[in-house]
Amino acid sequence: MVSQEAPEPVQCLPLPLTGLNAKDVLGRKHKRRSRQHQRFMARKALLQGQGLLSTPPEPWSSPPPMPKAPPGSSGGGPSPRAPYGRxxxxxxxxxxxxxxxxxxxxxxxxxxxxxxxxxxxxxxxxSYHGDVLYDKYIRPEMPVVDYRTRWSGITRQHMHKAIPFQVAQKEILKLLKGKVVVGHALHNDFRALKYIHPRSHTRDTTYVPSLLSPPGLSSRARVSLKDLALQLLHKKIQVGHCGHSSVEDALTAMELYRLVEERWEQQEASRPQAHPEDREPDSSSNLEQYMEDQYWPEDLVMGSGGGAGQTQD
Structure with a gap:
């Protein structure tokens, strides 16, 4: 009878270091903050110190640690992608x-x-992090009568490299559809794009004062983007006589949204389910309202009151 040898014990090999190295690289990536992000966090901390903002968990922070399974349990537990089963x-x-x-x-x-x-x-x-996804000059469908350069920053030379409106509209709507769109006085932008975006997927920064209600702003229902940037972000925009920069204005609107992001999303979550008719006004509505737009900064309105040289915020 041949005696059976005892099986050799299984030797536990150390885990490969690739996972640890990847985690270290990820940790270093999170530690490398750009100067823009540092300035953003400093402004946010200032508002929190003044009691204007709560202190929510950072959207880029790690999820809470998973609870350890008690000894003798079968493991399992909720997925790391959904802590505590939520x-x-x-x-x-x-x-x-x-x-x-x-x-x-x-x-x-x-x-x-x-x-x-x-x-x-x-x-x-x-984007949410400030990357420019799109920035193009667009040729209007009708001949330009007034470039409104003082406010729009558009000149005749820009039209030489402009693309047709129909082409630009398709490119832009491809970026907007299915997204939550942030902006200031968005009804003007959507009207210019001849587009209707779901109201539940818009975050118009004209409502930021009603979320913060800081001293000096609570009495004004609507505040220009320029004033909000100065008072809440401590930066000057739309300066000089070369007109606005749509990139600068879009970045500023996103910064304002991020300052009040948690409070805003809490408010949106508490809203009742929107009805199908609850949507932005048709972009074909009376354009005279645009020329009387009360979102314009007061210092940009021409003393003569002529509408041809005015533009939206």
Missing amino acids: KPTLGSIARPLPSKLVAVDCEMVGTGPHGRVSELARCSVV
Whole structure:
């Protein structure tokens, strides 16, 4: 009878270091903050110190540690992608993923009789983290009567490299559809794009004062982007006489949204389910309202009151 040898014990090999190295690289990546991000966090901390903002968990922070299974349990447990069996949230409120958030800003020129019809001449789209996704000059469908350069920054030379409106519209809407769109006085931008975006997927920064209600702003229902940037972000925009930059305005709108992101998403989550008719006004509505837009900064309104040289914020 052949004696059976005892099986050799299984030797536990050390785990490969690739996972650890990847984790270290990821940790270093999170530690490398750009100067822009540092300035953003400093401004946010200032507002929190003044009691204007709560202190939510950072959207880029790691999820809470998983509870350890008691000895003798079968392991298992909830998935790391959904701690404690819940969907990923910011605090207790689900929020849009950064990849689903974009900010848009448009600059318009005057066409039609006396240049009072506003048509799209430039559009910029930026990501949640401030990357420029789109920035092009656009040729209006009708001849330009007033470039409104003092406000729009558009000149005749820009039209030499502009693309047709129909082409730009398809490119822009491809970026906006399915996203949560941030901007200031978005009804003007959507009208220029001849587009209707779901109201539940818009974050118009004209509502930021009602979320913060800081001293000096609570009495004004609508505040220009320029004033909000100065008072809440401590930076100057739309300076000089070269007109607005749609990239700068879109970036500023996204910064304002990020300052109040948690509170805003809590408010959105508490809203009742929107009805199908609850949507932005048709972009074909009366364009005279645009020429009387109360979102314009007061210092940009011409003393003569002529509408042909005005533009949106």
